[in-house]
Amino acid sequence: MTALLSLDRVSKTFTQGRHEVRAVDDVSFDVRQGECLAIVGESGSGKSTIANMILGIYPPTAGTIAFKGEMLPAARTLAHRRAIQLVQQNPLSSLNPKRTVGASLRLPLDVHGLGERSARAARVGELLEEVGLPADYASRAPDALSGGQRQRVAIARALACQSDLVVLDEPTSALDVLVQARVLKLLNDLRKDRGLTYVFITHDLSVVRNIADRVAVFERGRLVELNPTETIFSDPHHPYTRRLIGAVPVVTADEVRLRDRLMENENERA
Amino acid sequence: MKRTLFILLRNPLSALGLFLVAMVVLSAVFADVIAPFPTHAGAVVDFANFNRPPEWPYIFGTDLVGRDLFSRILYAYRISLLLGVVVLVIAVPIGVTIGLVAGYLGGWTEYVLMRITDVFLSIPPLVLAMSMMGLLQPTLTNGMLAVTAMWWPWYTRLVYNLARSEKEEGYVLAAEVIGASRMHVIFREILPNCVPSIVTKMTLDLGFVILIASSLSFLGLGVQPPTPDLGSMVADGAKYLPDSWWLTVFPGLAILVAVFGFNLVGDALRDVLGGGQ
Numbered sequence A: 001m002t003a004l005l006s007l008d009r010v011s012k013t014f015t016q017g018r019h020e021v022r023a024v025d026d027v028s029f030d031v032r033q034g035e036c037l038a039i040v041g042e043s044g045s046g047k048s049t050i051a052n053m054i055l056g057i058y059p060p061t062a063g064t065i066a067f068k069g070e071m072l073p074a075a076r077t078l079a080h081r082r083a084i085q086l087v088q089q090n091p092l093s094s095l096n097p098k099r100t101v102g103a104s105l106r107l108p109l110d111v112h113g114l115g116e117r118s119a120r121a122a123r124v125g126e127l128l129e130e131v132g133l134p135a136d137y138a139s140r141a142p143d144a145l146s147g148g149q150r151q152r153v154a155i156a157r158a159l160a161c162q163s164d165l166v167v168l169d170e171p172t173s174a175l176d177v178l179v180q181a182r183v184l185k186l187l188n189d190l191r192k193d194r195g196l197t198y199v200f201i202t203h204d205l206s207v208v209r210n211i212a213d214r215v216a217v218f219e220r221g222r223l224v225e226l227n228p229t230e231t232i233f234s235d236p237h238h239p240y241t242r243r244l245i246g247a248v249p250v251v252t253a254d255e256v257r258l259r260d261r262l263m264e265n266e267n268e269r270a
Numbered sequence B: 001m002k003r004t005l006f007i008l009l010r011n012p013l014s015a016l017g018l019f020l021v022a023m024v025v026l027s028a029v030f031a032d033v034i035a036p037f038p039t040h041a042g043a044v045v046d047f048a049n050f051n052r053p054p055e056w057p058y059i060f061g062t063d064l065v066g067r068d069l070f071s072r073i074l075y076a077y078r079i080s081l082l083l084g085v086v087v088l089v090i091a092v093p094i095g096v097t098i099g100l101v102a103g104y105l106g107g108w109t110e111y112v113l114m115r116i117t118d119v120f121l122s123i124p125p126l127v128l129a130m131s132m133m134g135l136l137q138p139t140l141t142n143g144m145l146a147v148t149a150m151w152w153p154w155y156t157r158l159v160y161n162l163a164r165s166e167k168e169e170g171y172v173l174a175a176e177v178i179g180a181s182r183m184h185v186i187f188r189e190i191l192p193n194c195v196p197s198i199v200t201k202m203t204l205d206l207g208f209v210i211l212i213a214s215s216l217s218f219l220g221l222g223v224q225p226p227t228p229d230l231g232s233m234v235a236d237g238a239k240y241l242p243d244s245w246w247l248t249v250f251p252g253l254a255i256l257v258a259v260f261g262f263n264l265v266g267d268a269l270r271d272v273l274g275g276g277q
Helices: A047-055 A078-083 A101-111 A117-130 A135-139 A147-160 A177-194 A205-211 A229-234 A239-246 A253-269 B002-010 B012-029 B069-105 B107-122 B125-135 B140-166 B170-178 B182-218 B230-238 B246-273
Strands: A003-016 A019-032 A036-040 A062-067 A084-087 A165-169 A197-202 A214-219 A222-228
Touching (some): A019 A062, A019 A222, A036 A205, A084 A147, A101 A117, A101 A135, A117 A135, A147 B170, A177 A205, A197 A205, A222 A229, B069 B107, B069 B246, B125 B182, B140 B182
Parallel strands (some): A084 A165, A165 A197
């Protein structure tokens, strides 16, 4: 598989007064075409900073980010913006409460001039149907939708650009468990149908198991482990990864056994 | 809109406010029809009936040259409201635009724009208006100019703070990631979320603009005779207190009714629309 997105020795330092904070420290990895790469870590591990640099919200302090073999500049062009889209954590905030669902979905079509002007209203309806919502929701305000429905609208908005790469920043953590499962299924289906590539940021390892092909584990700005999902769960290499898995609330006997085994090893090492 | 009106009417205080505002606005609009002596708004002299206490047909009495006070108050409302509306129509777009741009762009733009705003805010409003009126001719147009010059910075402050908190919302990030222009983000995404607070402040301010304009003409710096103005009517009558009490009491009450009414409605709107300051 070829690399869609490559981060090469990327660092990001934030200056707060006299203090310098290394949010991301010398990180290199590839995101392959068509995969779902999960980025996991605790808050403060630098995973959101990585997402923001990929989206071009701010440039890296050092290192380069390449998309389809082409270096991404600090000031992104419209074409760059179109190619990488975002689904945020909280759909309550990510949809403008004063604009209708239709207006929010139309924005990417208007900005990038997608389709004939007269066909865009119909396209908005199609987008809603693609994420399992009735087309007439376009005229509704976000207030009139449930949390799961709002997140579907946010996903539809990311699809509108027909981009190759979607950054999902904790897209399910603001939703309750049942809705979470349905949104994850939608995301999985969309990826298969359209050959999308996901960078899935989360701290929830049970979500990772359901959706990710590979997992990148971050600890205090460093990439400590990058392996296929099965390897991460069956044979985690880095102690930090083991601690993360150990901290997952478990339900099944298999998972209890796995946790006990892992924690035993960890205690022996310590 | 309908729901807002319904909530306003349910609360006795805001219903009273709406009633007072409606009264003021209707008297201003229909002054020609309501006023028993429409010509008394101008330079009319009727020495046979000068300085009369309230009695039919002069329900508020007459002034020192025999003009009907009731008719003059109606026309004074028209001028005051016109002044208030024109001041807000000019000051609000200027103040709001500067506030939005400073709040959203940040950095040097914010620094420069907000320091200019602070300079205007640091001058006591009446002093600024008085010096402007002193330099220019004391006409209605210059009165509006003076009041406008001291009014826009308050909107800049209000909207600047709103924009700064709104720009942290996810919908702004979403529009930026899509690649929307700054114009779109500022005026189509952030501005609609500031409108309730702006409308609330405008309602409150309509009363205050009338008060400030009256203060200016009380000092002899506002609207000039023979054009009727509540502030100069109070000032002219003050010399004849307490004997000719109607000369000051009725124009004074008229100011009170207008300011009180707009304040009640503004306060109620703030509660309903949730636009705090």
